[in-house]
Amino acid sequence: MFSLFSRKKEPQAIDYFPITLDIHSHILPGIDDGSPDLETSIRLIKGLMEMGVTKSIATPHIISDLYRNNPTTINNALSLLRNEIKAQGLNFEVNAAAEYMLDSSFFELLHKKEPILTLKDNIILTEFSYASMPEDPAKHSFEIIMAGYSPILAHPERYPYYYKNYSMYHRFVELGFMLQLNLLSLTGYYGKEAVKASHYMLKNELVSFVGTDMHHFRHLDMLTDNKSRLEFQKHLSHRSWNNFLND
Numbered sequence: 001m002f003s004l005f006s007r008k009k010e011p012q013a014i015d016y017f018p019i020t021l022d023i024h025s026h027i028l029p030g031i032d033d034g035s036p037d038l039e040t041s042i043r044l045i046k047g048l049m050e051m052g053v054t055k056s057i058a059t060p061h062i063i064s065d066l067y068r069n070n071p072t073t074i075n076n077a078l079s080l081l082r083n084e085i086k087a088q089g090l091n092f093e094v095n096a097a098a099e100y101m102l103d104s105s106f107f108e109l110l111h112k113k114e115p116i117l118t119l120k121d122n123i124i125l126t127e128f129s130y131a132s133m134p135e136d137p138a139k140h141s142f143e144i145i146m147a148g149y150s151p152i153l154a155h156p157e158r159y160p161y162y163y164k165n166y167s168m169y170h171r172f173v174e175l176g177f178m179l180q181l182n183l184l185s186l187t188g189y190y191g192k193e194a195v196k197a198s199h200y201m202l203k204n205e206l207v208s209f210v211g212t213d214m215h216h217f218r219h220l221d222m223l224t225d226n227k228s229r230l231e232f233q234k235h236l237s238h239r240s241w242n243n244f245l246n247d
């Protein structure tokens with residue numbers, strides 16, 4: 001006998017991925033805690049391509065006491081990767097900027113008017129330390145903006161010292177930071193508090209950009225997981241993402 005309850009629905013294949021342009025990743029080979037070599041970089045790119053990503057702006061860390069990258073180290077790694085992409089005939093575009101830790105070395109670069117790598121025009125990607133709260137973010141944004149740059153703050157949902165103070169997310173936007181959410185923050189990869197903070201920022205329309213922040217295969221696996229894609233679809237499909245930074 002026909003019964004509504006006995007009909008099992010086939011699980012639906014999920015193909016939703018929210019971006020074609022990734023603006024935050026560590027796919028350049030051998031210069032930070034991301035991809036260690038060219039082979040890994042190419043495998044990560046092939047994974048991105050399977051998700052529908054056509055272009056990445058790679059953003060290696062620049063952290064004074066850990067990853068002393070500069071335009072030369074970054075552009076050398078970019079050239080290596082571009083050559084290999086070409087050699088393999090992959091239809092994937094890669095550019096490079098950096099993820100600048102807002103430490104004293106960064107402000108020294110600004111004061112000396114050294115070249116700063118931008119995502120597009122005057123837009124730069126910045127991050128705070130996970131371990132210690134910046135003492136004066138207003139001073140940071142003021143100095144960056146006065147030097148002619150426009151800052152994006154990477155993964156605000158990952159700084160534990162703001163989990164009891166969501167008003168700071170509004171404050172950053174007021175200060176001129178554009179906020180970039182990590183896709184994996186929606187999946188629980190970085191913990192429950194990061195999920196909650198992400199939902200809060202999305203609900204309050206504080207998020208301007210999303211990115212993979214992909215470092216390695218564990219990130220790739222999690223990004224391609226169907227459960228993750230359901231979360232992306234649920235929370236991000238109401239608008240398009242990152243187009244503003246496309247050429």
Ligand SMILES: [Fe+2]
Pocket residue numbers: 024025026099154213
């Ligand atoms: Fe990053």
